[in-house]
Amino acid sequence: MSLIDINQVSKFFHKGDEKITPLDNAELQIDRGEFVSLMGASGTGKSTLLNLIAGIDRPTSGHIIVDNVDITGMSRTKLATWRARNIGYVFQTHNLIPVLTAYENIELPLLLLPMNRAERQRRVELALTAVDLLNRANHYPRQLSGGQEQRVGIARAIVTDPTVVVADEPTGDLDSETSSQILDLLQRLNVELGTTFLMATHDVEAAAMAGRQLKLDRGKLIEVGERTLVSMHPEAS
Numbered sequence: 001m002s003l004i005d006i007n008q009v010s011k012f013f014h015k016g017d018e019k020i021t022p023l024d025n026a027e028l029q030i031d032r033g034e035f036v037s038l039m040g041a042s043g044t045g046k047s048t049l050l051n052l053i054a055g056i057d058r059p060t061s062g063h064i065i066v067d068n069v070d071i072t073g074m075s076r077t078k079l080a081t082w083r084a085r086n087i088g089y090v091f092q093t094h095n096l097i098p099v100l101t102a103y104e105n106i107e108l109p110l111l112l113l114p115m116n117r118a119e120r121q122r123r124v125e126l127a128l129t130a131v132d133l134l135n136r137a138n139h140y141p142r143q144l145s146g147g148q149e150q151r152v153g154i155a156r157a158i159v160t161d162p163t164v165v166v167a168d169e170p171t172g173d174l175d176s177e178t179s180s181q182i183l184d185l186l187q188r189l190n191v192e193l194g195t196t197f198l199m200a201t202h203d204v205e206a207a208a209m210a211g212r213q214l215k216l217d218r219g220k221l222i223e224v225g226e227r228t229l230v231s232m233h234p235e236a237s
Protein backbone atom coordinates (compact mmCIF):
# COMPACT_ATOMS: atom_id res chain seq x y z
CA MET A 1 0.00 0.00 0.00
CA SER A 2 1.17 3.54 -0.78
CA LEU A 3 2.47 5.77 2.00
CA ILE A 4 0.03 8.53 1.03
CA ASP A 5 -3.29 7.77 -0.59
CA ILE A 6 -5.44 10.67 -1.78
CA ASN A 7 -8.68 8.93 -2.53
CA GLN A 8 -11.34 10.80 -4.53
CA VAL A 9 -10.58 14.02 -2.68
CA SER A 10 -12.54 17.19 -3.39
CA LYS A 11 -12.21 20.58 -1.77
CA PHE A 12 -14.57 23.48 -2.34
CA PHE A 13 -14.40 27.06 -1.12
CA HIS A 14 -17.04 29.73 -1.43
CA LYS A 15 -15.92 33.25 -2.25
CA GLY A 16 -19.08 35.32 -2.24
CA ASP A 17 -21.28 33.74 -4.89
CA GLU A 18 -18.37 32.01 -6.52
CA LYS A 19 -17.59 28.35 -5.83
CA ILE A 20 -13.91 27.50 -6.10
CA THR A 21 -12.87 23.88 -6.60
CA PRO A 22 -9.13 23.49 -6.13
CA LEU A 23 -9.50 19.69 -5.93
CA ASP A 24 -12.16 17.79 -7.81
CA ASN A 25 -12.17 14.05 -7.12
CA ALA A 26 -8.38 14.13 -7.14
CA GLU A 27 -6.41 10.87 -6.92
CA LEU A 28 -2.80 10.52 -5.86
CA GLN A 29 -0.62 7.80 -4.41
CA ILE A 30 2.88 8.49 -3.12
CA ASP A 31 5.27 5.73 -2.06
CA ARG A 32 7.70 5.87 0.83
CA GLY A 33 10.96 7.55 -0.14
CA GLU A 34 9.64 9.33 -3.22
CA PHE A 35 10.51 12.93 -4.06
CA VAL A 36 7.48 14.41 -5.78
CA SER A 37 7.18 17.93 -7.18
CA LEU A 38 3.89 19.67 -7.72
CA MET A 39 3.41 22.44 -10.24
CA GLY A 40 0.34 24.34 -11.39
CA ALA A 41 -0.65 27.89 -12.13
CA SER A 42 -1.07 30.30 -9.23
CA GLY A 43 -4.32 29.67 -7.37
CA THR A 44 -4.87 26.15 -8.73
CA GLY A 45 -4.73 24.60 -5.26
CA LYS A 46 -1.19 23.42 -4.54
CA SER A 47 -1.12 24.83 -1.01
CA THR A 48 -4.62 23.49 -0.46
CA LEU A 49 -3.42 19.97 -1.29
CA LEU A 50 -0.37 20.26 0.98
CA ASN A 51 -2.55 21.54 3.82
CA LEU A 52 -4.94 18.61 3.42
CA ILE A 53 -2.09 16.07 3.52
CA ALA A 54 -0.64 17.86 6.56
CA GLY A 55 -3.99 17.70 8.35
CA ILE A 56 -4.16 21.49 8.59
CA ASP A 57 -7.36 21.56 6.54
CA ARG A 58 -10.02 18.96 5.78
CA PRO A 59 -11.38 17.79 2.42
CA THR A 60 -15.00 18.47 1.50
CA SER A 61 -15.22 14.81 0.46
CA GLY A 62 -12.94 11.82 -0.06
CA HIS A 63 -10.31 10.23 2.11
CA ILE A 64 -6.69 10.97 2.91
CA ILE A 65 -4.73 8.02 4.19
CA VAL A 66 -1.19 8.53 5.45
CA ASP A 67 0.87 5.53 6.54
CA ASN A 68 -2.27 3.41 6.89
CA VAL A 69 -4.10 6.02 8.97
CA ASP A 70 -7.23 7.65 7.59
CA ILE A 71 -6.88 11.23 8.85
CA THR A 72 -10.12 12.43 7.30
CA GLY A 73 -12.37 11.87 10.27
CA MET A 74 -9.90 12.65 13.07
CA SER A 75 -10.82 15.17 15.75
CA ARG A 76 -8.86 18.42 15.87
CA THR A 77 -6.99 17.34 18.99
CA LYS A 78 -6.03 13.96 17.56
CA LEU A 79 -5.02 15.60 14.31
CA ALA A 80 -2.69 18.02 16.12
CA THR A 81 -0.89 15.12 17.83
CA TRP A 82 -0.81 13.13 14.60
CA ARG A 83 0.63 16.12 12.72
CA ALA A 84 3.39 16.65 15.28
CA ARG A 85 4.58 13.07 14.76
CA ASN A 86 4.05 12.64 11.05
CA ILE A 87 4.40 15.93 9.18
CA GLY A 88 7.34 18.21 8.53
CA TYR A 89 6.40 21.52 6.87
CA VAL A 90 8.83 23.73 4.98
CA PHE A 91 7.44 27.17 4.18
CA GLN A 92 8.38 29.72 1.55
CA THR A 93 9.24 32.19 4.26
CA HIS A 94 10.82 29.89 6.83
CA ASN A 95 8.60 31.17 9.73
CA LEU A 96 11.38 30.95 12.30
CA ILE A 97 10.72 32.49 15.69
CA PRO A 98 13.02 35.52 15.90
CA VAL A 99 13.63 35.38 19.67
CA LEU A 100 14.75 31.74 19.56
CA THR A 101 18.16 30.50 18.38
CA ALA A 102 18.53 28.09 15.46
CA TYR A 103 18.84 25.26 17.99
CA GLU A 104 15.70 26.31 19.87
CA ASN A 105 13.69 26.76 16.66
CA ILE A 106 14.61 23.24 15.56
CA GLU A 107 13.85 21.82 19.02
CA LEU A 108 10.34 23.30 19.05
CA PRO A 109 8.44 20.46 17.27
CA LEU A 110 10.07 17.93 19.63
CA LEU A 111 8.52 19.65 22.65
CA LEU A 112 5.14 18.41 21.40
CA LEU A 113 6.32 14.80 21.63
CA PRO A 114 7.00 12.70 24.73
CA MET A 115 10.79 12.90 24.68
CA ASN A 116 13.46 13.61 27.26
CA ARG A 117 15.96 16.42 26.96
CA ALA A 118 18.92 14.20 26.06
CA GLU A 119 17.00 12.64 23.17
CA ARG A 120 15.87 16.09 22.01
CA GLN A 121 19.48 17.28 22.03
CA ARG A 122 20.61 14.21 20.05
CA ARG A 123 17.94 14.81 17.40
CA VAL A 124 18.51 18.57 17.10
CA GLU A 125 22.26 18.02 16.68
CA LEU A 126 21.61 15.36 14.02
CA ALA A 127 19.27 17.73 12.15
CA LEU A 128 21.76 20.62 12.43
CA THR A 129 24.48 18.33 11.07
CA ALA A 130 22.21 17.16 8.22
CA VAL A 131 21.78 20.77 7.05
CA ASP A 132 25.43 21.60 7.80
CA LEU A 133 24.69 24.28 10.40
CA LEU A 134 26.06 22.82 13.63
CA ASN A 135 28.36 25.85 13.91
CA ARG A 136 25.35 28.21 13.81
CA ALA A 137 23.32 26.47 16.54
CA ASN A 138 23.33 29.48 18.87
CA HIS A 139 22.66 32.12 16.23
CA TYR A 140 19.35 33.95 16.04
CA PRO A 141 17.50 34.10 12.70
CA ARG A 142 18.56 37.74 12.16
CA GLN A 143 22.19 36.62 12.33
CA LEU A 144 21.71 34.12 9.49
CA SER A 145 21.58 34.52 5.72
CA GLY A 146 18.32 33.75 3.84
CA GLY A 147 19.69 30.38 2.74
CA GLN A 148 20.84 29.52 6.27
CA GLU A 149 17.43 30.48 7.65
CA GLN A 150 15.78 28.15 5.16
CA ARG A 151 18.20 25.37 6.17
CA VAL A 152 17.10 25.88 9.79
CA GLY A 153 13.49 25.66 8.53
CA ILE A 154 14.35 22.36 6.82
CA ALA A 155 16.10 21.03 9.94
CA ARG A 156 12.97 21.89 11.95
CA ALA A 157 10.89 19.94 9.40
CA ILE A 158 13.02 16.77 9.54
CA VAL A 159 13.89 16.75 13.25
CA THR A 160 10.91 14.57 14.22
CA ASP A 161 11.77 12.08 11.45
CA PRO A 162 8.31 12.67 9.97
CA THR A 163 6.41 10.35 7.65
CA VAL A 164 6.41 13.04 4.97
CA VAL A 165 7.84 16.51 4.48
CA VAL A 166 5.63 18.92 2.56
CA ALA A 167 7.43 21.94 1.17
CA ASP A 168 5.46 24.91 -0.14
CA GLU A 169 7.63 26.96 -2.51
CA PRO A 170 10.76 26.33 -0.41
CA THR A 171 12.94 28.34 -2.81
CA GLY A 172 10.40 31.04 -3.64
CA ASP A 173 12.20 33.70 -1.59
CA LEU A 174 15.77 32.81 -2.56
CA ASP A 175 18.16 33.85 -5.33
CA SER A 176 18.99 31.23 -7.94
CA GLU A 177 22.32 30.11 -6.46
CA THR A 178 20.88 29.72 -2.95
CA SER A 179 17.82 27.99 -4.43
CA SER A 180 19.95 25.36 -6.08
CA GLN A 181 21.84 24.79 -2.80
CA ILE A 182 18.53 24.28 -1.00
CA LEU A 183 17.28 21.91 -3.70
CA ASP A 184 20.54 19.94 -3.51
CA LEU A 185 20.04 19.70 0.25
CA LEU A 186 16.46 18.43 -0.07
CA GLN A 187 17.58 15.88 -2.63
CA ARG A 188 20.43 14.73 -0.39
CA LEU A 189 18.06 14.32 2.58
CA ASN A 190 15.73 12.30 0.35
CA VAL A 191 18.54 9.96 -0.69
CA GLU A 192 20.48 9.75 2.60
CA LEU A 193 17.62 9.71 5.11
CA GLY A 194 14.94 8.26 2.83
CA THR A 195 12.64 11.18 3.68
CA THR A 196 9.52 11.37 1.52
CA PHE A 197 9.02 14.83 0.00
CA LEU A 198 6.10 16.56 -1.69
CA MET A 199 7.21 19.98 -2.93
CA ALA A 200 5.00 22.63 -4.51
CA THR A 201 6.92 24.97 -6.77
CA HIS A 202 6.57 27.47 -9.61
CA ASP A 203 10.16 26.83 -10.65
CA VAL A 204 10.40 24.46 -13.62
CA GLU A 205 14.02 23.55 -12.83
CA ALA A 206 13.17 22.81 -9.20
CA ALA A 207 10.27 20.61 -10.29
CA ALA A 208 12.46 18.79 -12.80
CA MET A 209 14.96 17.72 -10.16
CA ALA A 210 12.28 15.60 -8.47
CA GLY A 211 12.06 11.98 -9.48
CA ARG A 212 8.36 12.37 -10.09
CA GLN A 213 6.56 15.45 -11.33
CA LEU A 214 2.89 16.29 -10.95
CA LYS A 215 0.77 19.11 -12.22
CA LEU A 216 -2.45 20.30 -10.67
CA ASP A 217 -4.91 21.32 -13.36
CA ARG A 218 -8.63 21.97 -12.95
CA GLY A 219 -8.83 19.99 -9.74
CA LYS A 220 -6.96 16.93 -11.00
CA LEU A 221 -3.41 15.70 -10.46
CA ILE A 222 -1.62 14.83 -13.68
CA GLU A 223 1.69 12.97 -13.98
CA VAL A 224 4.23 14.90 -16.05
CA GLY A 225 6.94 12.91 -17.83
CA GLU A 226 8.36 9.61 -16.69
CA ARG A 227 8.90 8.59 -13.10
CA THR A 228 12.62 8.07 -12.53
CA LEU A 229 14.43 5.93 -10.02
CA VAL A 230 15.83 9.05 -8.34
CA SER A 231 12.42 9.45 -6.74
CA MET A 232 12.78 6.19 -4.90
CA HIS A 233 15.03 5.69 -1.92
CA PRO A 234 16.93 2.42 -2.40
CA GLU A 235 15.80 1.07 0.98
CA ALA A 236 12.17 2.02 0.44
CA SER A 237 9.77 -0.81 -0.13
Ligand SMILES: Nc1ncnc2c1ncn2[C@@H]1O[C@H](COP(=O)(O)OP(=O)(O)OP(=O)(O)O)[C@@H](O)[C@H]1O
Pocket: 013, 014, 015, 020, 022, 040, 041, 042, 043, 044, 045, 046, 047, 048, 049
Ligand atom coordinates in the same frame (compact mmCIF):
# COMPACT_ATOMS: atom_id res chain seq x y z
N1 LIG B 1 -9.61 29.39 3.23
C1 LIG B 1 -9.97 29.70 1.98
N2 LIG B 1 -11.17 30.30 1.76
C2 LIG B 1 -11.57 30.61 0.50
N3 LIG B 1 -10.83 30.36 -0.61
C3 LIG B 1 -9.63 29.79 -0.44
C4 LIG B 1 -9.13 29.44 0.87
N4 LIG B 1 -7.91 28.87 0.72
C5 LIG B 1 -7.64 28.89 -0.61
N5 LIG B 1 -8.67 29.43 -1.30
C6 LIG B 1 -8.75 29.58 -2.77
O1 LIG B 1 -8.51 28.30 -3.34
C7 LIG B 1 -7.72 28.44 -4.53
C8 LIG B 1 -6.46 27.65 -4.40
O2 LIG B 1 -5.56 28.31 -3.48
P1 LIG B 1 -4.11 27.76 -3.15
O3 LIG B 1 -3.48 28.72 -2.22
O4 LIG B 1 -4.21 26.34 -2.75
O5 LIG B 1 -3.41 27.85 -4.60
P2 LIG B 1 -1.88 27.68 -5.00
O6 LIG B 1 -1.86 26.81 -6.21
O7 LIG B 1 -1.09 27.22 -3.82
O8 LIG B 1 -1.49 29.17 -5.37
P3 LIG B 1 -0.05 29.89 -5.38
O9 LIG B 1 0.77 29.16 -6.39
O10 LIG B 1 -0.38 31.29 -5.82
O11 LIG B 1 0.48 29.81 -3.98
C9 LIG B 1 -7.50 29.94 -4.72
O12 LIG B 1 -8.48 30.43 -5.61
C10 LIG B 1 -7.69 30.51 -3.33
O13 LIG B 1 -8.14 31.83 -3.38
